[in-house]
Amino acid sequence: MESQGITLERVCLLDPKAENALSPEDGDGRxxxxxxxxxxxxxxxxxxxGELRVIGFPTRHLGPVQMTTDTALGxxxxxxxxxxxxxxxxxxDFPTIRFNSKESVEMPFRYxxxxxxxxxxxxxxxxxxxxxxxxxxxxx
Numbered sequence: 001m002e003s004q005g006i007t008l009e010r011v012c013l014l015d016p017k018a019e020n021a022l023s024p025e026d027g028d029g030r031x032x033x034x035x036x037x038x039x040x041x042x043x044x045x046x047x048x049x050g051e052l053r054v055i056g057f058p059t060r061h062l063g064p065v066q067m068t069t070d071t072a073l074g075x076x077x078x079x080x081x082x083x084x085x086x087x088x089x090x091x092x093d094f095p096t097i098r099f100n101s102k103e104s105v106e107m108p109f110r111y112x113x114x115x116x117x118x119x120x121x122x123x124x125x126x127x128x129x130x131x132x133x134x135x136x137x138x139x140x
Contacts, residue, residue, distance in 0.1 A: 006032055006033065008055070008056055008057055009058060010030075010032040011032065011033045011034075011035055011058075012026060012033070012034050012057065012058055012059070013035045013037055013049070013052055013053065013057035013058065013059045013060075014034055014035065014036050014037055014059070014060060014062060014072065014076065015037045015059040015061060016049065016061050016062075016066065017049070017059075017061070018059035018060050019061075020059070020060055021061055021063065021086050022061065022062055022075075023060075024079055024080065026060060026079070026080055027079065027083065031058075036073070037049030037052050037053070062075055062076070063086055063110070065091075065093055065109070065110040066109055067109055067111070068111070070123045071110065071111050071112055071121070074121065075089060075112065078112075090112065091112060091113060092111050092112075092113050092120050093109075093110050093111075094107060094109070094110075095111060095119070095120045097120070099127075099131050099134070105130055105133075105134065107120070
C-alpha cells in the first residue's frame with residue numbers, strides 16, 4: 001500500500017466489531033479503499049478480522065447481522081457510491097431458498113432484497129449451485 005502512496009488512514013476496514021456504521025459520508029473521499037475483514041460468510045463468525053484490526057485501519061461496520069461477501073460488497077457500494085444509508089437498504093435475514101415444494105435450504109446470513117421485493121439478491125448461478133449441493137452426500 002505504502003509503495004503506491006496509500007496510507008493506512010485511507011483504507012477502511014469493514015469490521016463487525018467497529019464502533020461506527022458505514023455511512024454515505026464515508027464515500028466522500030476520506031477513503032480510497034475498503035478492506036473486507038477476514039473472510040466474510042462463516043457461520044458462526046470466527047473473528048478473523050481481528051488479525052487486520054491490530055494493524056490500525058480506521059473501521060466501520062455493516063450492521064449487526066453477518067452477510068455473505070457478495071452481499072457486503074453490494075451493501076458497501078449502495079452506501080458509499082449510491083449514498084443510501086444502511087438503515088434504508090431493504091434486507092432479508094436468514095432466507096429460505098425454495099427450489100420446489102419439497103426442496104429448500106435456509107441461508108444463515110443477511111441479504112439485500114431483490115427487486116421483486118421477496119427474494120434475496122443472489123449472485124448469478126448461486127441458486128443453481130445451492131441446488132446442486134442438495135444432491136451431495138458425505139462419504140463415511
